[in-house]
Amino acid sequence: MPGKYDKLQQQFLCCYPVKKMAWSTVKLPLSWEDQQELIAATCGHPMNKRYPVRRSYLEAFLKQLMHLLHDQEDVHDDIYSSLCGPMPDNPGATGPSSSLYGYKHYLLEPGVHITLRESKSFVSEGTTGLCTWEAALALADFLLQHRDLVAGKNIVELGAGAGLVGILLKLPALGLKTGQVLLTDGSEPCVQLMRENIALNFVDKPAEERPQAEQLNWDAVSEFPWHSHAETDLLLAADVIYDDSQFDALLGALDYLYTRRGSGLETLLASTVRNVDTLHKFMTQLGINGYKVTPCANVSACASHFCRDHTAAVQIISIRR
Numbered sequence: 098m099p100g101k102y103d104k105l106q107q108q109f110l111c112c113y114p115v116k117k118m119a120w121s122t123v124k125l126p127l128s129w130e131d132q133q134e135l136i137a138a139t140c141g142h143p144m145n146k147r148y149p150v151r152r153s154y155l156e157a158f159l160k161q162l163m164h165l166l167h168d169q170e171d172v173h174d175d176i177y178s179s180l181c182g183p184m185p186d187n188p189g190a191t192g193p194s195s196s197l198y199g200y201k202h203y204l205l206e207p208g209v210h211i212t213l214r215e216s217k218s219f220v221s222e223g224t225t226g227l228c229t230w231e232a233a234l235a236l237a238d239f240l241l242q243h244r245d246l247v248a249g250k251n252i253v254e255l256g257a258g259a260g261l262v263g264i265l266l267k268l269p270a271l272g273l274k275t276g277q278v279l280l281t282d283g284s285e286p287c288v289q290l291m292r293e294n295i296a297l298n299f300v301d302k303p304a305e306e307r308p309q310a311e312q313l314n315w316d317a318v319s320e321f322p323w324h325s326h327a328e329t330d331l332l333l334a335a336d337v338i339y340d341d342s343q344f345d346a347l348l349g350a351l352d353y354l355y356t357r358r359g360s361g362l363e364t365l366l367a368s369t370v371r372n373v374d375t376l377h378k379f380m381t382q383l384g385i386n387g388y389k390v391t392p393c394a395n396v397s398a399c400a401s402h403f404c405r406d407h408t409a410a411v412q413i414i415s416i417r418r
């Protein structure tokens with residue numbers, strides 16, 4: 098049965114910006130029982146208890162809630178205890194940088210979710226890939242709406258970062274019926290994080306039912322052991338067009354993969370439109386290199402499976418040669 102605070106719950110668990118949350122669903126004054134229900138749906142959620150969101154996010158959420166309740170005499174103990182109670186940032190995580198990470202839980206449908214450990218910073222350990230970007234959410238939404246594009250396909254993701262898209266493609270509960278899914282990234286910390294995130298989401302699943310994660314730098318695409326993987330039908334990439342110093346390497350990787358596979362290969366590329374000139378430059382290069390580019394329609398806010406910032410424009414294109 099849907100709960101009163103489902104939207105806030107979905108937003109809290111994936112650390113959606115506190116100021117943009119659906120606070121209008123909180124009808125004031127909030128009764129004692131409602132306060133308890135709201136806390137149980139968010140900070141007290143079993144997934145958050147097991148794999149907590151980052152401490153700074155939890156504090157910002159509770160402060161906003163207390164601000165909302167400032168005219169009320171009774172503020173439930175659970176709110177104070179969630180704020181003051183001990184909460185390790187990363188139970189189970191070890192290593193020098195473990196405190197730099199927090200968990201996010203992406204609730205996709207009732208009973209279906211992805212849990213990812215992600216960096217608190219957009220740029221850390223020399224890469225931008227240790228957290229999930231808007232373009233990955235847009236691409237995941239697009240694939241969920243166009244299941245035929247992935248069914249039966251062997252898929253390789255380039256610059257996969259924390260691994261959301263590839264993990265989603267193999268989630269048994271979504272029944273996407275993909276073939277082999279290989280997540281790649283040039284950054285070693287990203288590959289380690291993807292492997293950790295795969296393990297989190299595919300507990301007890303045999304290797305053949307999981308996505309794989311390998312290091313692949315676009316500069317060294319020809320050195321990758323492609324013979325150990327199934328022939329690629331579909332290439333995916335999200336938010337990899339932001340640094341024009343990497344364009345030659347990425348175009349070189351595409352050229353290598355299209356030459357191996359021929360016209361059977363399709364690429365779906367999702368890019369956040371930050372700088373129109375940078376994107377335009379890449380599109381021009383694609384044209385010069387003989388690719389046919391077809392724009393794809395973005396999934397609308399009401400059909401999205403994610404809490405997304407729909408004000409951030411994401412462009413999805415299909416690339417064929």
Ligand SMILES: C[S@@+](CC[C@H](N)C(=O)[O-])C[C@H]1O[C@@H](n2cnc3c(N)ncnc32)[C@H](O)[C@@H]1O
Pocket residue numbers: 224225226227228229230231232233234255256257258259282283284287313314315316334335336337343346
């Ligand atoms: C902005 S992040 C996007 C991560 C993920 N796709 C997402 O949208 O959440 C860009 C990713 O591309 C990877 N990348 C950048 N240059 C690369 C290269 N030359 N070879 C392989 N990966 C690269 C980075 O390591 C990083 O993980």
